[in-house]
Amino acid sequence: MINVMGQDAQVELFLKTADKGMLAHSFIITGPDGVGKSIFARFMAxxxxxxxxxxxxxxxxxxxxxxxNNHPDVIVISPKNSIGVDDIRNLTEKINTKPYEGDKKVVIIKGADLITVQGQNAFLKTLEEPPLNTTIIMLAENINLILDTIKSRCQIYKLNRILTSKVKEYLLSINVDEQKAELYSNLSDGIIGNALKMLDSKYQILRDETINIFSRMAQFNSLDFIKIEDFFTENKGNIDSVFDIIITLLRDISVFKNTLREDYCLNIDKIDVIRNLSGVFSHERLNKFLELFLSAKGNIDKNANFQMAITVLLLDLQEV
Ligand SMILES: [Zn+2]
Structure with missing residues (x-):
């Protein structure tokens, strides 16, 4: 059985609707990246x-x-870029082909929020009159990008972050050891996908390096400037993770500085670093650091010039 961990309310809603024979032909599953939209879609399929x-x-x-993931009548579309009108034509052809085996087919469209407005308009007709016994399931992180005319033709399931205790329970169920399960569920922000990414040894190396570099930054000396800038540039592809690691650490330092409680910290394996840096930082400098990192993260998310954003961040940090 496919385990849609922690999304009990939405699973129950789906099963009730289904058992009453009230399922629609088209669905939207929405929720943050890593929350389990694909798994929920497969559960439905x-x-x-x-x-x-x-x-x-x-x-x-x-x-x-x-x-x-090997049923011939479950078709998964995972676009890398935006989906325009031409792509929708190809997609509609796929939707209109007969099932290979039985009489039912499920089409799962990942990244449905990447369909352009024109694409969505072109898709409306297919949604209105899907071929008999075909179910279309669209997955979207940002449902605000989907037109109301599309939404009104779909049953919508909204998946939310879950309790970190549930994330931990899941990690233990796939044989992650207790210590790691505790740490990564702490850091998961209630999203199982985040915790799963953290189990990758590459992520663990990145996290250690980032925390090392950050400790150096906290005791900034201009000789390190180039090295630190290089570190950010080398990790451009994972810059979101790098920023998240630093922001979580800053949050821990702040919590520890205010409460002296180790058990309130999320980075439980880095207590020594947290303790040490809580002595290095004043409250004011800590807040300023947090502000600058959050703002740099926001700028990079908004596609600002990467190198410029990093240089400005490092210069600003030196001033603090
Ligand atoms: Zn069965």
Missing amino acids: SYILCLGENKPCGVCLNCVRVKN
């Missing part, structure tokens, strides 16, 4: 294609294949 009595049974041929 499993229900729709299940051959068993108690759907989704989790054990019939179809349930097993949906779970393993």
Whole structure:
């Protein structure tokens, strides 16, 4: 059975609607990156294609294949860039082909918020009159980018962040050891996908390096400027993670400085660094650092010139 961890309310809503025979032909699943939208979509596909009595049974041929991502009548579209009118034409062709096997087909469109306005308008007709027995499931991080005319034709499921205790429970269930499960659930922001990314050894190396570099920055000396700038440039591809690691650490330093409570900190494996830096920082400097990192993160998210944003950040930090 596909485990839609922590999204019990939405699963229950879906099952109730489905058991009453009230399922729509088109759905939107929305929620932050990593929250489980794809898994929820596969759970739905499993229900729709299940051959068993108690759907989704989790054990019939179809349930097993949906779970393993190899059912021929579950088509997954994952666009890298925006989806324009031409792409929608190709997509509509795919939607209109007959199922390979049974009489039902499920089309999952990831990144539906990447469909341009023209693309969405071109897609309306397909949503209004989908081929018989075809279900369309659109996944969107930002539902505000989807036109009302599209939304009004879909049943919408909104997935939320879950309790970190639930994230931990999930990590333990996939045999992550207790210490790591505690740490990464702390840092997950209630999103299982975040915790799973952190299990990657590359992430763990990046985190250690970032915290090292940050400790040096906190005791800034201009000789380090080039080295630190290089570090940010080298990690341009993971800059969101780098900023998140630093911002979480700053938050911990601030909490520790105010409360002297280790158990309030999220980076439980870095207590020595937190303790040490809480002595180095004044409250004022800590707040200023946090402000500058948040603002640099925001600027880079808004596609500001990367190198410029980093240089400005480092110069500003030196002034603090
Ligand atoms: Zn089944």
